[in-house]
Amino acid sequence: MTPATWLAAGLATGLAAEKKSAAVTDWGARIGWLVGLALFVALVYWLMREGWKWRATLQGDLPELPGAPAEPGPAKLTMTGRYHGSTTAGQWLDRIVAHGLGTRSRVELTLTDAGLDVVRPGATDFFVPAASLREARLDKGIAGKVLTEGGLLVVTWEHGGRLLDSGFRSDRAAEHTEWVEAINSMIETNTTEGAER
Structure with missing residues (x-):
């Protein structure tokens, strides 16, 4: 072997000796x-x-939710979409959870002369009598759910002496304006009839 070969072999042996095995995972x-x-x-x-x-x-002082009457009358409007929750009116982060009102779900809404029927597959259904409706408006958020401006139908109603806001989003958001007009018109008609009596 030549000295160069010895040197190369020595370096290779030295380098191999310096290499350490990879750390074992603890x-x-x-x-x-x-x-x-x-x-x-x-x-x-x-x-x-x-x-x-x-x-x-x-929120245990909130009474049980009303059920739909046996004969609510013909439907004025129907809508399918999502129920995003209910809050204390005007306080969009104060979620109401009593009686299942805090549970988000699919929803089928039906507006009749008797009121608003809220059918929620997999959650508690409830009915808002026409006399309990206070206002409908377009909004962008409720109880931690924020959408585009006007992307949410918010219905204000009274239950157990408290004003509540319930948020709905239709599968076809263009319907929201029609719902706001129909509910507010119904409220105005009921208020006028009540004042005349």
């Missing part, structure tokens, strides 16, 4: 972190659920 620590993270997420979820139950307890 599986115990990694599993510990994952378990800790899972427990933290479970704790946060439990606290959120308890907060929701506490809010329902605080």
